[in-house]
Amino acid sequence: MRRLLPYPLLTASLLVMWVLLNDLTSGHVLLGAVIAISASNVMARLQPQKPRIRRWLSIPQLIAIVAADILRSNIAVARLILRQKHVRRVSGFVTIPLDLRDHTGLSVLACIVTSTPGTAWVEYDSARSTLLLHVFDLVDEGEWIDLIKNRYERLLMEIFE
Amino acid sequence: MSHAADIPVWAAVLTAFFVLVGAGFTVIGALGLLRLKTFYERMHAPTLGSTWGAAGVLIGSIIFFSVLQSRPVLHEALIAVFVTVTTPVTLMLLARAALYRDRAERNPEVPGRAKAQSDDE
Numbered sequence A: 001m002r003r004l005l006p007y008p009l010l011t012a013s014l015l016v017m018w019v020l021l022n023d024l025t026s027g028h029v030l031l032g033a034v035i036a037i038s039a040s041n042v043m044a045r046l047q048p049q050k051p052r053i054r055r056w057l058s059i060p061q062l063i064a065i066v067a068a069d070i071l072r073s074n075i076a077v078a079r080l081i082l083r084q085k086h087v088r089r090v091s092g093f094v095t096i097p098l099d100l101r102d103h104t105g106l107s108v109l110a111c112i113v114t115s116t117p118g119t120a121w122v123e124y125d126s127a128r129s130t131l132l133l134h135v136f137d138l139v140d141e142g143e144w145i146d147l148i149k150n151r152y153e154r155l156l157m158e159i160f161e
Numbered sequence B: 001m002s003h004a005a006d007i008p009v010w011a012a013v014l015t016a017f018f019v020l021v022g023a024g025f026t027v028i029g030a031l032g033l034l035r036l037k038t039f040y041e042r043m044h045a046p047t048l049g050s051t052w053g054a055a056g057v058l059i060g061s062i063i064f065f066s067v068l069q070s071r072p073v074l075h076e077a078l079i080a081v082f083v084t085v086t087t088p089v090t091l092m093l094l095a096r097a098a099l100y101r102d103r104a105e106r107n108p109e110v111p112g113r114a115k116a117q118s119d120d121e
Helices: A008-021 A026-046 A058-082 A103-115 A141-160 B009-035 B045-069 B076-104 B114-120
Strands: A092-097 A119-125 A130-135
Touching (some): A058 B045, A092 A141, A103 A141, A103 B076
Antiparallel strands (some): A092 A130, A119 A130
């Protein structure tokens, strides 16, 4: 089983992608399975670091939190752009010390931070594990550190570490 | 190809709503890109287009084609996934290039390298 499916998650995602792009018929499921299994075996030759998911239960919670935050900050940033001349707004950099070390966790955090309008991932220093963020509407630095650390990092560490 | 007139009113209204929301956010994002003053501020504006801008149009597309073909059409979800996964790559590339330039020019608005900062402390 391990030999046939070295990366079960990758195989499953490829199969789902194949079925979504084509039709949900037994022929396509079979063809998709063959392609997914051979592709993940090719991937195994590259020997990438294998992500380990420790707590599946926290994933839906994280998705819900992030979806709500993206919607909220979309509206907030749109409002700030439209009323640019009337509101005083300061944007600036925030340095955040991270405890998360897992590579997959960090890339998911990068996706979250970049997909949330108003925050942009600028630089990650792996030696000191600090993250440099640029915040569009910077009122209180501590608030942003708190947001990243308690809202996202805690859940990501539960899932990946 | 498709018969847009055949689709029921509720689906047409929902589709129109989501497409308009998506287009609206994209326009506002483009406006921000045009109007904001600094590079780092302008970086935030197109994110509107790649999140709710894209999501609105994709949800509209899912509703429209699912109703029209009377089966769930979900491959738009793949577009959303790939947009989300690839945006950080371009954004980080641009941000770090800007940061590198500003540090080389010793722009005081930009924080110095993390290492140098800690040595000063």
